[in-house]
Amino acid sequence: MNSEITGVLVTFFITLLIAFPLGKYIAKVFSGAPTFTDFLSPFERFLYRTCGIDPNKEMNWKQHMVALLTINLVWLIYAFFILLFQAHLPLNPDGNGNMTPDLAFNTSISFLVNCNLQHYSGESGLTYLSQLIVITFLQFVSAASGMAAVAVLFKAFAGKTTGKLGNFFVFFIKTITRLLLPLAVIMAIILAFSGTPASFDGKDTITTLQGDTVQVSRGPAAGMIAIKHLGTNGGGWFGANSAHPLENPGYFTNMVEAIAQCILPMALVFAFGFFINRKKLGYAVFGVMTIGMLTLMIPNMLSELGGNPALAKIGLHDHTAMEGKEVRIGVAASAYWQVMTTIISTGSVNSMHDSSMPLSGAMQLLGMMINCFYGGKGVGLLNYFIFLIIAVFISGLMVGRTPEFMGRKVEAKEMKIAAIIALFHPFLILVGTAIAAYYPQAAWLNNPGHHGFSEMLYEYTSSSANNGSGFEGLGDNNIFWNISTGIVMLLGRFLPIIGPVAIAGILANKKYTPESAGTLQTDTATFGIMTYAVIMIVAALAFFPALTLGPVAEFFQLY
Amino acid sequence: MKKYLLPSIKLTLILILVLGVAYPLLIAGVAHFAIGQGKGRTISVNGKVVGYENVGQKFTDDKYFQGRPSAVDYNAAGSGGSNKAASNPDYLKTVQERIDTFMAHNPGTLAADIPAELVTASGSGLDPDISPSAADIQVIRIAAIRHLDVAAIRKLVADHTDKSWLGPDKVNVLKLNIALDALK
Known part of the structure; x- marks a missing residue:
């Protein structure tokens, strides 16, 4: 087997090996059971005391959401104004300018909602101060917000009938102190010792071997690159993101970064099973997600490894799809990352997706359109929960029983919420793309024809899925794209959090009926296949026409 | 909402x-003990910094091994790929031109023998590496210009090839060229 394929397989299995015990640990942290990190509790108590938070006061789902939205609003205002005036603030060795209001609007939302769509390049668009106290800060707290939201789901199905679902601030703070910060410190040190810059020195000017004078952007990047992956944020320090040789210096760091972005989303699925004491359900969900991942991974991998037929036509024997890829990473690890980063909503890239093969582009788009195969930090499981509820409902109708999940009846109100959330994501993507396609767009697009359409479709899909990767050829730093994707990102973040949390909260409050012989088993392979079918059918119905106009048409043009 | 506002701000x-x-200060402090002290790993020749180990450089001179095409012209004040689609006709024209240029500078080379990475732009525009075969195909040109033995240069390439059981084989172009300059 060649070393590139081995590399991908090793990467995946190491991810599994870390994710499983991490899931157990997360379940313990969220339930308040003793863990080896309890030495951090004095610091947590300091935070509760100073901020006036009563950690023992439990919240219902509405209070959870109000607390989440309140603190998110504080961050949004804070981030917007720092970005707007960054040039006048300290730590700006490269003399970079302020952001325009529309770009600051887009960027502050983008990092607030864990999307990390970037309509600027880090080298010239941000100061070191903004990179640290806005971008890095938001990468931590947005990930922790998602985790705190999914913790409500954990609590809702852990006990019997209850309205008390834990405290938002406790889940939020513990996610940072017990998970994100310790993992980020370890990873940042690994990166710093592998060649990623971490010091505060500004741009360097050097004379190359051949005698040209060039500049090299640097900065305290290692810490940010660590949390960008662990938090499934994805926004890069440098413009080229993890394709940049300082952001991702070698094959080893590439593995570290690929693993880091996957471990927490995977661990959360196991954690759910452990927390509600139904390990089998956790495994079943993980199984469906993994099959879903493979459904996208295999075509993407084959189409990238197959090379670009257009290069063969102009006479190259070696027609490897190296456009937009790096030699040290190679095609296989790039393809692996393309799928992982889109299904997990990281949105960091180690190759330019715009230059990937048409079928790969379709798989990347589908990954974000479905957005729940592992999925983003916390929100992936919440999205999956929506499909699970729909599958419960449909299965219930098929066998002629009242739909039930975890001993609670699923009724009209919950179904309405689930249906709205499931349809809202396609709505945002398709309406956005339709409006953009209607505009005279020649100046935006970097590629003609079907691929140009894909660039616009990708941008809205990435925004609504809070992914943040892009077909980066799109000229997106202008008022139209900054404002429209800003709005899509906001809606695409908070409604899909509120919806499932509301369903979980409502169900938790319902009468608990113990399981009987007639109960629909949700942890079986049959039900897993059912959920998979629901996910695929919804995605196909909603998105197939748009995919046909873009990548599918390009595929037939090229092959 | 009011109830949570003050705790949120604090x-x-x-x-x-x-x-x-x-957190960043801690990492910067620890990185001080790394090679390059967290400022990036530089390479010096005769005490003068000629580049960063991980940041690719532009080599246009025929006496040097050349790296990959770059969408940012190897200026590391920025970074990025071409973002050209595989099907884009203008892009394919650009590739054709690169093939022609390469063949003009490397007489006797067939288009079919050129590795794809030498005529396609990298993702970062700063790719520091090429594959061993992309180095090999340039050996004859370099030997002719520098009046050196082909076998000696092939050995140099082999010595500078990073092989691993994980990931692709690669050659760092800057290090290879420095070694080439030192070859007498």
């Missing part, structure tokens, strides 16, 4: 200090 302020200030 928590935000403390976390900005912890996550946005203390």
Whole structure:
């Protein structure tokens, strides 16, 4: 087997090996059971005391959401104004300018909602101060917000009938102190010792071997690159993101970064099973997600490894799809990352997706359109929960029983919420793309024809899925794209959090009926296949026409 | 909402200090013990810095091994790929031109023998590496210009090839060229 394929397989299995015990640990942290990190509790108590938070006061789902939205609003205002005036603030060795209001609007939302769509390049668009106290800060707290939201789901199905679902601030703070910060410190040190810059020195000017004078952007990047992956944020320090040789210096760091972005989303699925004491359900969900991942991974991998037929036509024997890829990473690890980063909503890239093969582009788009195969930090499981509820409902109708999940009846109100959330994501993507396609767009697009359409479709899909990767050829730093994707990102973040949390909260409050012989088993392979079918059918119905106009048409043009 | 506003603001302020200030300072402090002290790994020749180990450089001179095409012309004040689609006709024209240029500078080479990475732009525009075969195909040109033995240069390439059981084989172009300059 060649070393590139081995590399991908090793990467995946190491991810599994870390994710499983991490899931157990997360379940313990969220339930308040003793863990080896309890030495951090004095610091947590300091935070509760100073901020006036009563950690023992439990919240219902509405209070959870109000607390989440309140603190998110504080961050949004804070981030917007720092970005707007960054040039006048300290730590700006490269003399970079302020952001325009529309770009600051887009960027502050983008990092607030864990999307990390970037309509600027880090080298010239941000100061070191903004990179640290806005971008890095938001990468931590947005990930922790998602985790705190999914913790409500954990609590809702852990006990019997209850309205008390834990405290938002406790889940939020513990996610940072017990998970994100310790993992980020370890990873940042690994990166710093592998060649990623971490010091505060500004741009360097050097004379190359051949005698040209060039500049090299640097900065305290290692810490940010660590949390960008662990938090499934994805926004890069440098413009080229993890394709940049300082952001991702070698094959080893590439593995570290690929693993880091996957471990927490995977661990959360196991954690759910452990927390509600139904390990089998956790495994079943993980199984469906993994099959879903493979459904996208295999075509993407084959189409990238197959090379670009257009290069063969102009006479190259070696027609490897190296456009937009790096030699040290190679095609296989790039393809692996393309799928992982889109299904997990990281949105960091180690190759330019715009230059990937048409079928790969379709798989990347589908990954974000479905957005729940592992999925983003916390929100992936919440999205999956929506499909699970729909599958419960449909299965219930098929066998002629009242739909039930975890001993609670699923009724009209919950179904309405689930249906709205499931349809809202396609709505945002398709309406956005339709409006953009209607505009005279020649100046935006970097590629003609079907691929140009894909660039616009990708941008809205990435925004609504809070992914943040892009077909980066799109000229997106202008008022139209900054404002429209800003709005899509906001809606695409908070409604899909509120919806499932509301369903979980409502169900938790319902009468608990113990399981009987007639109960629909949700942890079986049959039900897993059912959920998979629901996910695929919804995605196909909603998105197939748009995919046909873009990548599918390009595929037939090229092959 | 009011109830949570004050705790939110206080928590935000403390976390900005912890996550946005203390954390990067800690990492910068630890990185001081790494090679390059966290400023990036530089390479010097005769005491003069000629580049960064991981940042690719432009080599246009025929006496040097050349790296990959770059969408940012190897200026590391920025970074990025071409973002050209595989099907884009203008892009394919550009590739054709690169093939023609390569063949003009390397007489006797067939288009079919050129590795794809030498005529396609990298993702970062700063790719420091090429594959061993992309180095090999340039050996004859370099031997002719420098009046050196082909076998000696092939050995140099082999010595500078990074092989691993994980990931692709690669040659760092800058290091290879420095070694080439040292070859007498």
